[in-house]
Amino acid sequence: MFVDELLAQSCSHMKHNVSNYSPSYPIPPIRLFVDSLIRLFVHSRFLKVASHGAYRVYCRIIEEEILMNVAVIGADRPWGALLATGLGAGFEVVAIGSEDVRDFAGYRQVDLLQRESVDPMLAGVEAVVYAAASDPIGDSEQVLLDVAARGTYVALTAACAAGIEKVVLLSCLDLVRDYPEDYIVDPRWNAIPRAEAEALAPFMAELVGREIARTGQIEVRCLRLGAPGVETMAEDAVTAVRDALIAEREGHHWSLSHVASSGRFA
Incomplete structure (x- = not known):
């Protein structure tokens, strides 16, 4: 009952605020509603009674606003499939890949090496998670490296052309695994990939991502992950990607982080 009264008062307060704001400084109605709700919370002597129901209302409002x-x-x-289905509330996902996958609805199969195929997929998109290079698919070394390097280039340049401001690039902790076990290795250490296509692929993706980020057109946050469910648990990976997607820009266009749930990189 109290929550209903609170919402009614908040709506009334919001209408008053809207009438007082200048058209030259537009305020989203949902923000006015949230601000009004917060003010009523602060001044309400029934806060303890109403907190549970009102908090759920507030969370739903915020959730809808940051969609x-x-x-x-x-x-x-593997990581891409997990994120496509597991990012959760607040995110509307367009799932894209090069293989024929029928595991979840809404998946779109395209040629990731052609801008003509990728460009239409990014219409209306606000951010990109690029998971194709952390575990590339290919029958030969040349295909693996082409998917990693050219695929990353196509995705990031398409994102720039679409006006997208952020990309989360998934890479692999194997790039720093060959340092001695007693070394404390963090993202500031240089990658030392093995001379194998599977190891070089995520490294090449990182190089492409870093160079495109340096143009200043887009922010690229690179996350190095461990083996799914072993070194990096699904929950930690999802949390890291969600945090990267909503994080404010820190004054630079390229950043690198390690995401591990256990082991030497945790």
């Missing part, structure tokens, strides 16, 4: 359209490229890979 972000995200393209997960590489949804046919």
